[in-house]
Amino acid sequence: MVLFPPTISWVNYGWETVYGTETGTKDKVFGHGVRVTSLTRRNNVESVFGLGARNAQKLKEKQFEGAISMEFNLANPWFFRGVLGAAPTTAGGGPYTHSWAESDTVVSMTLENNISNEDKSVAALLGCKVTTCVITAAIGELAKVRLDMLYSNESHDNSTAAIVAESF
Numbered sequence: 001m002v003l004f005p006p007t008i009s010w011v012n013y014g015w016e017t018v019y020g021t022e023t024g025t026k027d028k029v030f031g032h033g034v035r036v037t038s039l040t041r042r043n044n045v046e047s048v049f050g051l052g053a054r055n056a057q058k059l060k061e062k063q064f065e066g067a068i069s070m071e072f073n074l075a076n077p078w079f080f081r082g083v084l085g086a087a088p089t090t091a092g093g094g095p096y097t098h099s100w101a102e103s104d105t106v107v108s109m110t111l112e113n114n115i116s117n118e119d120k121s122v123a124a125l126l127g128c129k130v131t132t133c134v135i136t137a138a139i140g141e142l143a144k145v146r147l148d149m150l151y152s153n154e155s156h157d158n159s160t161a162a163i164v165a166e167s168f
Helices: 078-084
Strands: 010-016 031-042 045-049 056-062 065-074 109-116 123-134 144-151 153-157
Touching: 010 031, 045 109, 056 078, 078 144
Parallel strands: none
Antiparallel strands: 010 109, 031 065, 045 056, 065 144, 109 123, 123 144, 123 153
């Protein structure tokens, strides 16, 4: 019987000040039970052939394309900044009512997909922008969210970040 080492994974994110530039602080989580349902990377490599050559002489990398989809249980509203724009600020004591107004430009974020087992792996997805947000709710059930995002680039590391806890 082969025993595999335990593996845990988690996703943190932080808002970028410059599109596609990794933010140093990735201290936010989307909600509870975050599950990456799809992660697609395409380097769009094109083979370049010489005159009369059967084998490619060069491989030319064209524009990178990345897409990620995730699902989670709704626990906080802060991811709405990536859907609608920044929330208005309110001074004074709570409770607060925040009303979002749709923004012309959506803020980009850096996602950090951490996988911890014997070989730690971290993929920082840069320039993530939400393309689709679906929220579903049913009586007696938790509200569930699905986000689809495109991203512009990624970087890899082997030192995982701290797990950020989210409370209901």
